[in-house]
Amino acid sequence: MQNYYRILGVSSTAPAAELERAYRALHARLSKRAARDPALNERLTEAYGGLQILLDPRRRWAYDQLLAQQPAPPLSGSRALMHRYAPVARWLNLALLAFCALLALDVALPLRELPGELVLRRKLVSVSVSAANPQVAYDIRTPLTKFRLSSSIAPRAREGQFLTVWRTPLLGVVRRVSSPSSAEGGAPFEPYGTGVYGGALAALPVALLLTAALGAWPGRTAEVRVNTAVVGSLLWLLTVVVMWLF
Secondary structure, eight states: OOOHHHHHTOOTTOOHHHHHHHHHHHHHHHHHHHTTOHHHHHHHHHHHHHHHHHHSHHHHHHHHHHHHTSOOOOOOHHHHHHHHHHHHHHHHHHHHHHHHHHHHHHHHSOOEEEEEEEOOEEEEEEOOSSTTSOOEEEEEEOSSOEEEEETTTGGGSOTTOEEEEEEOTTTOOEEEEEOTTSTTOSOOBOOSOOGGGSSGGGHHHHHHHHHHHHHHSTTOOHHHHHHHHHHHHHHHHHHHHHHHHO
16 A cells, blocks of 8 residues: 655644645655656556545545554664664663763762771872873872872872861762862862863763753653664773773
């Protein structure tokens, strides 16, 4: 059974005026070539016959009932896989949105202050992006926290010193540090790098949020759901790696 809506290139809810415009556009595009091509001429004939049916309300209703009873065309291999995994992809996108909400809540809530954190270890690490510009920093470990300081600030946190550390309440990301006993004074300073909580890398969770929201939004196609789930998973992995490194 021919699908006249598909032949005319309109939706099944298209009004009469849209049907007529679609047929006129199709006729204008194919009429010259249809005179020399029997296949195109047959297509125009089918389109005209379909238009007559769809313009008559009673015949259109009967046609719609018959069309609804037709079995759906079989999906190709890739499309079948997309439809199979689309529900899982939507739940994955929802989980990624929940992760973004956790990050947002972690940033919005007041920082937790940890006074009297003893510096247990200070380890020199390389943070260079190229051999031509060597740079170093220090990994600092206290009983409850771990963070990194640039080489210019690291003298404020020597082994055996007591620090005041402010970290996020949910994920425990160190945002500020103070060394009251240092010669430079007790003014708070930031650790090396801000991770996904500031700077250019903050674009990672924003991109993750937009991607996951697109995939979880109702009415999306199976392809959109699966593709956004894949891209969102990669963005989530990058976000976690950045949070672990910084």
